[in-house]
Amino acid sequence: MALKHLAALFALVVACAAAPVRAATPATPSASPPCRLLLDNDDGIGAPGIHALYDALKDMCALVVVAPANEQSGMSQAVPHFSKGLPVRAIAFADGMTGYAVEGSPAEAACLGILAMSDGKPFDLLISGINAGENTGLGNLYSGTVNAGIEALVRGTPSIAFSLSDEDGDDYSKAVPVVRALVREALARRLPPGVMLNVNIPKDYDGIVVLPSRGLSAVLTGFTASRTPNGDTLYKPNITYPNPSPPPGGDVQGYFTGHKVTVTPLAMDRTATEAIDIIKGWPLTIAP
Numbered sequence: 001m002a003l004k005h006l007a008a009l010f011a012l013v014v015a016c017a018a019a020p021v022r023a024a025t026p027a028t029p030s031a032s033p034p035c036r037l038l039l040d041n042d043d044g045i046g047a048p049g050i051h052a053l054y055d056a057l058k059d060m061c062a063l064v065v066v067a068p069a070n071e072q073s074g075m076s077q078a079v080p081h082f083s084k085g086l087p088v089r090a091i092a093f094a095d096g097m098t099g100y101a102v103e104g105s106p107a108e109a110a111c112l113g114i115l116a117m118s119d120g121k122p123f124d125l126l127i128s129g130i131n132a133g134e135n136t137g138l139g140n141l142y143s144g145t146v147n148a149g150i151e152a153l154v155r156g157t158p159s160i161a162f163s164l165s166d167e168d169g170d171d172y173s174k175a176v177p178v179v180r181a182l183v184r185e186a187l188a189r190r191l192p193p194g195v196m197l198n199v200n201i202p203k204d205y206d207g208i209v210v211l212p213s214r215g216l217s218a219v220l221t222g223f224t225a226s227r228t229p230n231g232d233t234l235y236k237p238n239i240t241y242p243n244p245s246p247p248p249g250g251d252v253q254g255y256f257t258g259h260k261v262t263v264t265p266l267a268m269d270r271t272a273t274e275a276i277d278i279i280k281g282w283p284l285t286i287a288p
Helices: 003-018 048-057 106-116 137-141 144-154 173-189 251-256 273-280
Strands: 036-040 062-068 088-092 098-102 125-132 159-164 195-201 208-210 219-227 233-240 261-267
Touching: 036 048, 036 106, 036 144, 048 062, 048 125, 048 173, 062 106, 098 106, 106 125, 106 144, 125 144, 125 173, 144 159, 144 195, 144 261, 159 173, 173 195, 195 251, 251 261
Parallel strands: 036 062, 036 125, 062 098, 125 159, 159 195, 208 261
Antiparallel strands: 088 098, 195 261, 219 233
8 A cells, every 4th residue: 555545544544533423332232241343345334234234243242333335346455535535424224323334445444443433442353244146256356345354354353254145135034144153153262363254145055164265156258349329449248157167165166056155264464375485486686
């Protein structure tokens, strides 16, 4: 990240920490000892998935909701508004609780929630979702839902991202037992440092498996070009979905072929450790 962006982020954090907008205190949860969760998503704070997530967890922990004001799907871990600041407005969320709508990306909402809207108390987990549609395989690189969780790891907060098949429309009931079970275990056992969980839930699932991120859920075969009314060339992707031949042993196959809830641990550190010695062996000299 550029130095000017770091400076802007510092100014943003200071400004937001001093602002009158503060996270509301929800009803006292039944969990013992008390836990605190930050909820985020990429479909926007008005999307039914994050409201379903709230309903699934409200009796387990104290909840704070900080999420994009509008849909931000496919934003990955982008932070495009850090240099100019993030407008935030308080909205009525659920059960009289106040949620916070951020004019920014999922990663920006995660960062803002952790650093400036936590009332100075750490969150036990950031929970992102419930996304409308799966985020299996390399799709996790593009997903705003998943990368809100990666941003949380950058800020020292463990996280879980949940995505559900969109075949049932706005019915998120099938995700609830999965969400509750995994959050309960993550709170009790703690995730390894620098690791989050990417959880994908099929429409009709048959068990749960832990699998690596492997393959693509869709196949991009190329683009079809056409002319727009103003004379530009429009390229539309040709996509086959789902992937008819996902690589074996990964979450794409487990989700689409095995109809399993897939749990994939993802690491914040993207270093290809096994390649370090290989690259060190290159004759790297810089000519004058």
